[in-house]
Amino acid sequence: xPHRYTCHQCRTVAPRRRAHIEDAEDDQQAHRDAAHGGHAPxxxxxxxRVHSDRRGDSILPRHTLAAALVLLALVLANCWGR
Numbered sequence: 001x002p003h004r005y006t007c008h009q010c011r012t013v014a015p016r017r018r019a020h021i022e023d024a025e026d027d028q029q030a031h032r033d034a035a036h037g038g039h040a041p042x043x044x045x046x047x048x049r050v051h052s053d054r055r056g057d058s059i060l061p062r063h064t065l066a067a068a069l070v071l072l073a074l075v076l077a078n079c080w081g082r
Contacts, residue, residue, distance in 0.1 A: 008044040009036055021047055 002017035005028035012031060018024040024047045032038060 002050050003047050004050050005047050006045060007031060008042055017050060
């Protein structure tokens with residue numbers, strides 16, 4: 001799952017998602033050095049796992065899976081009803 005850093009000193013959220021937490025930590029340190037002179041993090045700063053915008057945590061979007069299950073149930077009910 002992708003990772004992003006958040007900075008509560010200036011309310012910045014990483015512009016890019018990173019596949020590895022180490023890359024997000026490097027981005028956070030680079031931001032801290034550039035924007036805050038290397039200051040130590042404050043409460044709430046850190047790396048968070050984020051969901052992909054396109055697909056979430058699953059292979060199919062949630063609504064597509066639900067629609068497919070409803071359609072399958074209707075087809076099976078129609079077959080058994082005959």
